[in-house]
Amino acid sequence: MFLGLDIGTSGVKGVLMNDAGQGIASATSALDVSRPHPGWSEQDPLDWWSAVCDTVDRLKASHPKELAAVDGIGLSGQMHGATLLDDAGKVLRPAILWNDGRAFEECRTLEARADVHAIAGNLAMPGFTAPKLEWVRRHEPDIFAATRLVLLPKDYVRLRLSGEAVSEMSDAAGTLWLDVARRDWSDALLAATGLTRAQMPRLVEGTEVSARLLPELCARWGMSKAPVIAGGAGDNAASACGIGAVRPGDAFLSLGTSGVLFVSTDRFRPNTAGAVHAFCHALPGVWHQMGVILSATDSLNWLSEITGADVPTLEAEAGRVLAARAGPSPVTFLPYLSGERTPHNDAGARGSFTGIARANGRGDLALAVLEGVAFAFRDCLDALAAAGTSVNRATAVGGGARSDLWLGILADVLATPIDVPAQGDYGAAFGAARLGRAATSGTSDFSLFERPPMARAIEPDPARAAAYADALARYRALYPALKEVQS
Structure with a gap:
């Protein structure tokens, strides 16, 4: 048996997988996000x-024999979060998360100090870890001075599970401290934020053994022997492992809190001009590119919160509007509720509704949100194309992928078929479990990460795809116009 743990933004999920690659059980525990100031996002x-312990305790209660038989554990987690520890391993401040936009000015500073683009292969963005540490150095100097170890979210959990400070290539690539081509820490990039290798965790590949579970936790969860803990992966690379997007050219589209268009590559292929992320994959010798939007399902959840209608109601109303109109909503929505990455790299970007008339109702707004997120994905697709990467089809993952309405809109806007996996959860926690199996077996063979069965393919509707062309043009005209007004 293998256990995958995904430390997400909204919760922790655990999945038990057997040696045949079948998911046996899952459990979740919710998490809250603190937003002490506009644009800030933190968690303790x-x-x-606590959520990890609760999740595994739930699995023990429901499947004690299966949990006791776990040989390998894989970890996945939200990327970029800055977790600062002192020399006793004590947390110094709340972790600054991936969607926190406070470190915008620090990005310019880092790019002036070191060749970030060439070494890290990415623009310096406020969501990355290194600018956050520069912000702490400027605004919380006492905390910075006390910092002896900087860990990413899943790697803090690893520390608590094993006592070992270890990270792996896919997650480390999102810090802006990794030489992504060489798959090693960059002394020059660390020095740009006043840090050294001594404050970084040891690096392994995602399929390698990083540590073993502590004896007291083995006793708590009824395990007779200490399972190995794989290097694991950042959440997107773990999702790729879960749905089998590990070979060059494989792609997936993630509709989670944030949105990702992910393509595996055979080498390091940066494209900083288009704000495309170029990271290491969780498997050795494989890299990947990503276009990232910061508010995907979060946009629909936000509309639900302010209107009082739950998400299924909003989707149903949007579907009725789309069926009645047989075309796009007259309202246009920019999903920049937490700023945006691809293609704008603008933490100060903000969302908007435009084109609202007295006759428009909640369904028009809901449809506009679904379409606005789809247009943001189209921006990602075009940015990847500018980098020489084509996407011929993509597999859908994430909570929003349960909506055939939304996937149909995405297929139309992207003019790309979207595959929907058969029943089962093949997300980041499942991918982490697959990495746990790889570490246990001592191999990184692609066969351990086969594509699961697909239930159906959602094909683009040519008529609707043509209708969306004008709506996409309106969408793209809004950002520069509103930025001029808001600046």
Whole structure:
């Protein structure tokens, strides 16, 4: 048996998988996000640990024999989060998360100090870890001075599980401290934020053994022997492992809190001009590119919160509007509720509704949100194309992928078929479990990460795809116009 743990933004998920690659059981524990100031986003790392313990305790209660038989554990987690520890391993401040936009000015500073683009292969963005540490150095100097170890969210959980400070290539690539081509820490990039290798965790590949579970936790969860803990992966690379997007050219589209268009590549292929992320994959010798939007399902959840209608109601109303109109909503929505990455790299970007008339109702707004997120994905697709990467079809993952309405809109806007996996959860926690199996077996063979069965393919509707062309043009005209007004 193998256990995958995904430390997400909204919760921790655990999945038990057998040696045949079948998911046996799952459990989740919710997490909250603190937003003490506009544009800020934080969590207490102790809450991650509490949620992990609660999740595994639930699995023990429901499947004690299966949990006791676990040989390998894989970890996945939200990327970029800055977790600062002192020399006693104590957390110094709340972790600054991936969607926190406070470190915009620090990005310019880092790019002036070191050749970030060439070494890290990415633009310096406020969501990355290194600018956050520069912000702490400027605004919380006492905390910075006390910092002896910087860990990413899943790697803090690893520390609590094993006592070992270890990270792996896919997650480390999102810090802006990794030489992504060489798959090693960059002394020059660390020095740009006043840090050294001594404050970084040891690096392994995602399929390698990083540590073993502590004896006291083995006793708590009824395990007779200490399972190995795989290097694991950042959440997107773990999702790729879960749905089998590990060979060059494989792609998936993730509709989670944030949105990702992910393509595996055979080498390091940066394209900073288009704000495309170029990272290491979780498997050795494989890299990947990503276009990232910061508010995917979060946009629909936000509309639900302010209107009082639950998400299924909003989707149903949007579907009725789309069926009645046989075309796009007259309202246009920019999903930049937390700023945006691809293609704008603008933490100060903000969302908007435009084109609202007295006759428009909640269904028009809901449809506009679904379409606005789809247009943001189209921006990602075009940015990847500019980098010489084509996407011929993509597999859908994430909570929003349960909506055939939304996937149909995405297929139309992207003019790309979207595959929907058969029943089962093949997300980041499942991918982490697959990495746990790889570490246990001592191999990184692609066969351990086969594509699961697909239930159906959602094909683009040519008529609707043509209708969306004008709506996409309106969408793209809004950002530069509103930025001029808001700046």
